[in-house]
Amino acid sequence: MQNLKVAFFLAYKSITRGGKLSTALIIFILSITFVNLIFITAIGDGVVFAINRQIAVNGVSNIVLEPQEEPVRKNYIIHAEELERSIEQIGGVVAAARRYKLAATLSYDKNKDGKFKYAATEVIAVEPERERKMSEVAQKIISGRYLEGLGSGEIILGADLAGESGNLTLTSLEGAKVGEKLRVTFNNNITRIYTIKGVFQVKFGPVDRAAFITTREAESLLSVYDNASQILVKTEDFGGEDNIIAQIEKLAPDLKVRKWNDYVGDAGGLIESFKQVQFIVNVVGSVVVAASLFIIVYIDAARKRRQIGILRAIGIRHTIIVYSYLLQSLFYAIAAMGLGLLFIFYVLEPYIAAHPLPTTTGAVRMAISQIGLIHSILILLGAAFIGGIIPAWKAARENIIDAIWGA
Amino acid sequence: MILVKNLKKIYPTEIPIMALKGVSFGVKTGEFVAIMGRSGSGKSTVLHQLGLLDMPTAGEILIDGVDVVALSGKERRMFRLKQLGYVFQEYALLYEFTALENVYFPAFAAGEKYKVFKSRAEELLKLVNLPDRMHHYPKELSGGEQQRVAIARALVNQPKILFADEPCAHLDSASSKIILELFLKLNKELGQTIVLVTHEEEDRKYVSRVILLKDGLIDKNE
Numbered sequence: 039m040q041n042l043k044v045a046f047f048l049a050y051k052s053i054t055r056g057g058k059l060s061t062a063l064i065i066f067i068l069s070i071t072f073v074n075l076i077f078i079t080a081i082g083d084g085v086v087f088a089i090n091r092q093i094a095v096n097g098v099s100n101i102v103l104e105p106q107e108e109p110v111r112k113n114y115i116i117h118a119e120e121l122e123r124s125i126e127q128i129g130g131v132v133a134a135a136r137r138y139k140l141a142a143t144l145s146y147d148k149n150k151d152g153k154f155k156y157a158a159t160e161v162i163a164v165e166p167e168r169e170r171k172m173s174e175v176a177q178k179i180i181s182g183r184y185l186e187g188l189g190s191g192e193i194i195l196g197a198d199l200a201g202e203s204g205n206l207t208l209t210s211l212e213g214a215k216v217g218e219k220l221r222v223t224f225n226n227n228i229t230r231i232y233t234i235k236g237v238f239q240v241k242f243g244p245v246d247r248a249a250f251i252t253t254r255e256a257e258s259l260l261s262v263y264d265n266a267s268q269i270l271v272k273t274e275d276f277g278g279e280d281n282i283i284a285q286i287e288k289l290a291p292d293l294k295v296r297k298w299n300d301y302v303g304d305a306g307g308l309i310e311s312f313k314q315v316q317f318i319v320n321v322v323g324s325v326v327v328a329a330s331l332f333i334i335v336y337i338d339a340a341r342k343r344r345q346i347g348i349l350r351a352i353g354i355r356h357t358i359i360v361y362s363y364l365l366q367s368l369f370y371a372i373a374a375m376g377l378g379l380l381f382i383f384y385v386l387e388p389y390i391a392a393h394p395l396p397t398t399t400g401a402v403r404m405a406i407s408q409i410g411l412i413h414s415i416l417i418l419l420g421a422a423f424i425g426g427i428i429p430a431w432k433a434a435r436e437n438i439i440d441a442i443w444g445a
Numbered sequence: 446m447i448l449v450k451n452l453k454k455i456y457p458t459e460i461p462i463m464a465l466k467g468v469s470f471g472v473k474t475g476e477f478v479a480i481m482g483r484s485g486s487g488k489s490t491v492l493h494q495l496g497l498l499d500m501p502t503a504g505e506i507l508i509d510g511v512d513v514v515a516l517s518g519k520e521r522r523m524f525r526l527k528q529l530g531y532v533f534q535e536y537a538l539l540y541e542f543t544a545l546e547n548v549y550f551p552a553f554a555a556g557e558k559y560k561v562f563k564s565r566a567e568e569l570l571k572l573v574n575l576p577d578r579m580h581h582y583p584k585e586l587s588g589g590e591q592q593r594v595a596i597a598r599a600l601v602n603q604p605k606i607l608f609a610d611e612p613c614a615h616l617d618s619a620s621s622k623i624i625l626e627l628f629l630k631l632n633k634e635l636g637q638t639i640v641l642v643t644h645e646e647e648d649r650k651y652v653s654r655v656i657l658l659k660d661g662l663i664d665k666n667e
Contacts, residue, residue, distance in 0.1 A: 040556045047553065055541035055582075348537045351498055352551045352598075353526025355519075438498045442533065 044354070045361030052338075052366055061370075064334055068374030068418070069381065071326050075414040076382055078319040080404035082312040085397065087405045089309060092242035094298040096173045099135075100279050101271035102301070103286065104294040114138075114265035121290060122168075122269060128285045130274050133171035136266030138163035138256035144199070144249065145221040146211040154221075155211050159199055161222065161249045163256030172270050174240050175250065182216030182236030190255040193220060193232035196246035197239035222249075228259050241400040308399075320413075324421040331367045331425025339363065339433035346433055347441025356434035360427060363434075367426025371418050382406070447472040447495065447606065447640070452504035454490050454661075464490040465501070466661040472606075474509075477632040477639045479648060482658035488642045489534075489610055491658065495640060496608045497525045509605060526555050530599030532609040536591035538583040538598075544570060544590075545579040548597045555602055562601065569597035573627060589620025596627060606638045607631070613645070625651045 053061065094100055103121075105112040115121065118136040125134040140161045145154040166185040170176045175194075176184045185194055201210035214220065216234050223229040232251070239246055257263050273282055279297050286295050302309065339346065346359055387404050394401035433441075454465040464487045472478050480488045493499040495506060497513055506513050513524060525531075538547050545566055552562035570579050573593035583591055592612055599607055609628065613621035629651050631637040641652060649655055657665040 040554075044554050047550075051539075051541040051546070344537075345539055348533070348539065350522075351496075351525070351531055351533075351537075352554070353522050353524075354554050355522060358554070439493055442537070 041355060041358050042361060045358045045365055048349075048358070048362035049365035049369065052362065053369055064330070064370050065373045065377060067330055068327060068370055068422075069377040071323050071330070072374050072378035072414065072418050073381055073386065075320060075323040075417060076378065076406065076411065077386065077404070079316050079410040079414060080382075080387075080406045081395070081402065082316045083405035083407055083410055084395075084402045085312055085399065086309050088397065088399045088402045089302070090299070092240070092245075092399050093301055094276065096175065096240040096242045096245045098268075098298050098301045099172050099270035100273040100276070100298050101283055101286065102296045102298070103269040103271070103290065104296070105267070106292040107294055114262060114267060115269060115290075115293060116265055118266035118269060119264050124289050125269070125271055125286060128282055128289075130278055130282050132272040132274055133168060134269055134271045135165055135168035135172045136253065137268045137270060138253060138260065138265075139267040140256060140259070141225040142249075143223045144211060145223070146214050146218070148211070148213060157199060157211050159248055161193075161224070161251055161256075163251050163253045165253050169250075172272055173245070175238050175245070178238045178240045179236045180239045182234065184236055184238075185250060185252055187252075190252065190258065191230075191232060192235040192251070193222070194236040194238055194250045195220075195234060196248050197237055198243065198246040199249060200234070200237045224259055226259070230259070241396075241398070243398050320417055324417050327371070327418055327421035328425035331370065331422050332429055334370070335363050335367060335426050336429035338366075339429050343433065343436070343441050346436070347438050347443075350434070350438045351442060359434040360430045363430030364423065364426045367422040368419065371422035375415060375418060446474050446509065447638075448505075448507040449491075449495070450505040450507075452491065452494060452506065453502045454487075454494060454499070455502045464661055465494075465504075467504070468658070468661070468663055469504075470656050470663060470666055472638065472640060474605075474638055475632070475636045476654060477628065477641070477652045479641045479643055479652040479655045480658060481643055481646075481649075481655050482664070483644065485660075486658040487661040488644075488658050490661075492608050492610050492640065492642045495606075496529055496531045496610075497521045498531070526551060527602050528605050530602070530604035530607040532592070532595050532599050532607070532612045534611040534614050536583065536588060536595065536615070538591055538594055540583045543580050543582055544575060544586065544594045544597075547583070547594055548601055551598060552601045566597070566601055569600055570594070572600075573597045574623075587620070588616050589623055592616060592620070592624055593627065596624070596631075600631070600637070606640060609639065609641045611642055611644065613643070613648075621645075 103115060105115050115136070122134040122136060125131055140163065142159065142161045144157045144159060147154050164185070166187065180197060182194070185192060195211070195214060199211060200214040201212040214234055216236060218234050220232050220234055221229060222232055271282070271286070273279055283295050283297065349359055350356060387406065390404045394403045448471050450469050452465050452468040453463070456462040456464060468487070468491060480491055482488045494501045501514060504514070508528070513521065516524060539550065542550060548569055549562040549566035552565065567579065570576055573596055575590060575593055578586060578590060586594065613624050616624065625648060628639055628641065632639050641648070655665070655667055656663060657667070
C-alpha cells in the first residue's frame with residue numbers, strides 16, 4: 039500500500055508538472071484510437087443488428103413453420119388457417135400468417151416492342167391483411183398501392199426487382215412501372231399476366247428482389263386450398279421464441295419449426311466478415327495504443343534517466359518507479375477513455391442516429407453494447423499496461439551509477 | 446562507524462579498469478572525513494561503494510558492524526534509504542518536486558507519517574537557511590540553494606552517515622563556503638558523521654581528517 043502511495047505521488051507530480059500540451063496531445067491521440075475501436079465495433083454490431091432485424095421483421099418474422107420433412111417430405115402445410123388461429127391463441131404471439139412460395143420467371147416488355155426483360159425470382163403469396171402484422175412491406179410501398187383482399191391479377195414488386203431508382207441488379211426488370219402488365223411463368227408452367235399494383239422497398243435484398251401476390255391467387259395456380267408453404271409467427275418479444283416454439287410443436291408435432299436466426303443464411307457471411315474486421319481493428323488499435331504509450335514512456339524514462347537514478351540512489355524501490363509509470367499510462371488511457379466516451383455518446387452516436395449509414399440491409403446505426411464497450415475498455419487498458427510497463431521496467435532496472443552519470 | 450577492508454573495484458570494460466586496488470580505512474562515528482585525490486584516483490568510486498550505490502569487486506564494508514556488501518538487494522536499498530544520506534556532485538533534485546517535497550520524499554518513501562516528515566522537512570529547510578524557498582521548484586533556486594535542499598533531503602531520514610560527492614564542484618566560492626560551513630555545523634552541533642569527497646585543497650580546513658587516494662590506493666591517511 040505504501041509503495042502504491044509513493045508511486046501515485048510520483049505519477050501525480052509527473053503528470054501535473056509535465057507539459058500540458060504534450061499531455062493533452064497524448065490523451066487526444068489515445069482517445070481517437072479508443073473512439074475508433076468502439077466505432078468499428080458498434081457499426082459492426084449495428085450491421086448485425088440491422089441484418090437480424092430485417093430477417094425477423096421482413097424476412098421470416100420470429101418463428102417459421104414449414105411442411106413435414108420426416109418420415110415423408112410434404113410440399114405444404116395442410117389446414118393452415120385453423121393452425122394459424124390455434125397459434126394465435128398462444129400467449130406472446132402477436133399474429134400468424136401463411137404464405138406460399140413459388141419460383142417464377144417474370145417477363146416485362148418495357149418499351150412495348152416485343153423485347154422482353156426477364157427476371158427469375160421468388161413469388162411470395164400472402165394474406166394481405168394478416169401480412170400487414172408480419173412485415174413492413176405494406177408500409178414501405180414507394181409507388182402504387184399494397185395488395186388488397188382476395189384480389190387476383192395483381193402483383194407487387196420489390197424495388198430491386200422492379201429496377202426502381204437506379205436499383206439495377208441481375209434480377210431487375212429495369213424500370214417496371216405501376217399499372218403496367220407483367221407476364222409471370224411459374225415453375226409449374228402456368229403463365230399469367232398481372233398488373234403491377236405497387237412497388238415496395240424494405241431495404242432488405244432478399245425481400246426487395248421478390249414479388250408478392252395473394253394466397254387466393256397462389257391457390258388457383260397450385261390447385262390447392264387452405265395450405266401453406268410456410269406459416270410465419272410474430273411474437274411480442276425477441277428472445278422469447280423458444281417457449282412459444284415448444285408450444286407450437288405440441289400443436290403441430292409433424293411440422294418443422296424454426297427460429298428467425300436459422301435463416302441468417304448469406305447474411306451470416308457478412309456478419310462473420312464484420313467480426314473479422316472488428317478483430318483486425320481491435321488488434322491494430324491495441325498495437326497503436328501500446329506502441330504510443332511505449333514510445334511516450336520510453337522517451338519520458340530516457341529523459342528522466344538521471345532522475346530515476348537519483349530515486350533509486352535515495353532508496354526508492356524500482357517497482358515503485360515502474361508502478362508510477364504504469365499509473366501514468368493508465369491515467370492517459372482513462373482520460374482518453376473519458377474523452378472518447380464523451381465524444382461517442384454526445385457527438386458520434388447522436389450524429390449517426392440522425393444520419394444512419396445507408397446499406398443494402400437498411401439504415402445502420404451504432405449499436406453500442408455493454409460487452410463491446412467493456413471489450414474496448416479492456417483493450418485500451420491492457421495495451422496501456424503493456425505499453426507502459428516494458429520501458430518503465432527497463433529504465434528502472436538500470437544500474438544506479440550508469441543512470442545518474444550516464445555511463 | 447565505518448570499517449573498510451581491502452576494498453577492490455574493477456570496472457568490466459573492454460580493457461578492465463581497476464579503480465580500487467585494495468583500500469582499507471575506518472571512519473569513527475561523529476567524524477568529518479574528506480577523501481581527496483586527483484581525478485581518477487578512485488575517490489568517487491570509494492564513495493559509491495560506501496553509499497551502496499555500487500557493488501565492490503572484493504573487500505568488506507562494515508557500517509556499525511553490518512557487513513553491507515553481504516546484504517541482499519532489498520536490504521541494501523532499505524539500508525540506503527534509512528541509514529545513509531547522499532549528496533551528489535550535481536544538483537540532483539527531482540525537478541518536478543518543490544524543495545519541501547524533495548526533502549520529505551525519502552521519509553515518505555520510508556513509510557513515515559505525513560505530519561512527522563513534513564514538519565521534519567520544514568525544520569531541515571530552516572536548518573539549511575531556506576525557510577522561504579520551501580515551495581519553490583529546483584529551477585527557481587540557485588545552484589547553492591539546490592545543493593542545500595539536497596543536503597536537507599539527505600538528512601531527512603536521520604542517517605547514520607552523510608556522504609557528499611564533490612558537492613561544491615559546480616558552485617562558486619561563496620556558495621561552496623556556505624555548503625561546507627553547513628557540513629561543519631551539522632558535524633559539530635549535531636554530531637553528524639560526514640564523509641566528503643573533494644579535490645579542493647582548501648576544503649581541508651573544514652574536516653577533521655583527510656584520506657588521500659592515489660591510483661586506487663591510499664596514499665595518506667592523516
